[in-house]
Amino acid sequence: MxxxxxxxxxxxxxxxxxxxxxxxxxxxxxxxxxxxxxxxxxxxxxxxxxxxxxxxxxxxxxxxxxxxxxxxxxxxxxxxxxxxxxxxxxxxxxxxxxxxxxxxxxxxxxxxxxxxxxxxxxxxxxxxxxxxxxxYSVPLIFISKKDEYNKTYHDLQSYFGKDKDGELAFFRRFILETFKDEDFFRSNITINLDMIDIEELKSEYYELYLKRIQEKFVVDKVENSFIKIQFIGYYDLLIELRNRFFHNLKGTWSENFDSTELIFPDQFFKPIILHGINWxxxxxxxxxxxxxxxxx
Incomplete structure (x- = not known):
């Protein structure tokens, strides 16, 4: 290669x-x-x-x-x-x-x-x-290094949902259970719309962001300016944006982004990506x- x-x-x-x-x-x-x-x-x-x-x-x-x-x-x-x-x-x-x-x-x-x-x-x-x-791998690597078998087994059980709803949900529960007491977990992330270079897009993208964030995770917001959300809520946003942008199944067409909504995709992801790398x-x-x- x-x-x-x-x-x-x-x-x-x-x-x-x-x-x-x-x-x-x-x-x-x-x-x-x-x-x-x-x-x-x-x-x-x-x-x-x-x-x-x-x-x-x-x-x-x-x-x-x-x-x-x-x-x-x-x-x-x-x-x-x-x-x-x-x-x-x-x-x-x-x-x-x-x-x-x-x-x-x-x-x-x-x-x-x-x-x-x-x-x-x-x-x-x-x-x-x-x-x-x-x-899936990171939670398993983490718990495999613990000393107490009973604690390890209990943690592993808690990461799996009753409905065995996939690796991304497994990872989310790992983050929630393992880091819930850490300072970064209790901190917030601000999506700054001033990073968008095209003024006319700010209002449209503000609405698109807000529509994809669960209301319970929104800490603060100012229209067309910024949206502040919780740490775990940002993970959910990343997953939601991926699903809505890269999926295009006809049965869920109304839930996905229309190409006319994201005239400049790079402008849409610009305020998102560094926070994502940081996360x-x-x-x-x-x-x-x-x-x-x-x-x-």
């Missing part, structure tokens, strides 16, 4: 210390994912000889831009008990589920590159593919932190 993208590590390239945190020394998919979501890496498009500096720190909530990229940038994302040697040791030992994490890495690179190129609809497609791909990155980082603590 021809690889279009390669990862370039801008951190301490001539320093041999802590080599397992360096992507060029340690070709580990889980390391690459961490460096991608923390905004501490560069990506080279080998076809066009173009380098993208990835500086959006999506581990922070909301996303922050990294002004400096070094070991401290990465270390500051963890609590004070984690040292740089711990990270080095973790990424040396974190070798399980390699094929699974490799598939996430590939999709994540394409998602981020499409976002950087302002191809927001394309970016959304890759974002959703990642969510769909991890919806996904937070969950992936929680898995990495949990795994790190188990190895430590």
């Amino acid at each position: 021809i690889s279009r993208y390669s990862i370039i590590d801008p951190v301490a390239r001539n320093n041999t210390k802590y080599k397992y945190i360096k992507t060029e020394e340690n070709p580990s998919p889980i390391l690459n994912i961490f460096r991608l979501i923390s905004g501490t890496i560069n990506i080279k498009d080998t076809f066009f000889n173009k380098i993208y500096k990835i500086r959006d720190n999506n581990v922070k909530f909301p996303t922050e831009e990294n002004l400096n990229v070094n070991y401290k940038t990465m270390l500051d994302l963890f609590d004070d008990s984690i040292k740089i040697t711990d990270l080095n040791n973790y990424f040396f030992k974190a070798r399980s589920n390699r094929k699974f994490y490799k598939s996430i890495e590939v999709e994540l690179i394409k998602c981020i590159i499409a976002y950087k190129d302002k191809n927001f609809t394309e970016s959304f497609i890759y974002l959703y593919r990642i969510i769909e791909g991890i919806s 996904l990155s937070i969950i992936l980082f929680e898995i990495i932190k949990f795994d790190l603590q188990k190895i430590k």
Whole structure:
């Protein structure tokens, strides 16, 4: 298979210390994912000889831009008990589920590159593919690392609905049960319509967004300006937008987006996508932190 993208590590390239945190020394998919979501890496498009500096720190909530990229940038994302040697040791030992994490890495690179190129609809497609791909595996990976069998079994039972209603619902219950006490879970996400470049579309897209969000998750809103929704509600919105935009079954035609409603799809997804990458990155980082603590 021809690889279009390669990862370039801008951190301490001539320093041999802590080599397992360096992507060029340690070709580990889980390391690459961490460096991608923390905004501490560069990506080279080998076809066009173009380098993208990835500086959006999506581990922070909301996303922050990294002004400096070094070991401290990465270390500051963890609590004070984690040292740089711990990270080095973790990424040396974190070798399980390699094929699974490799598939996430590939999709994540394409998602981020499409976002950087302002191809927001394309970016959304890759974002959703990642969510769909991890919806069953991530909860199982998480609970498999727990010490208490009874707690693990109970958690697994709670994630399955009585109607066994699919992997995305399974993943939703995992998020709800596992992270409900975390600060990020109790935080809100604001869809800013000022990001839409075409003024005439703001009112139309405001209504389209609002129609696809369950009212109970709407925290605040100002017409044609912004919609603030809860963290778990944003997950539901991502699923709903995918279903309504990419499905076109005739029996549900009235529920789906008409092409005349989304004259400029990239403008529609523009206010959505970075929040979506941020949402996904937070969950992936929680898995990495949990795994790190188990190895430590």
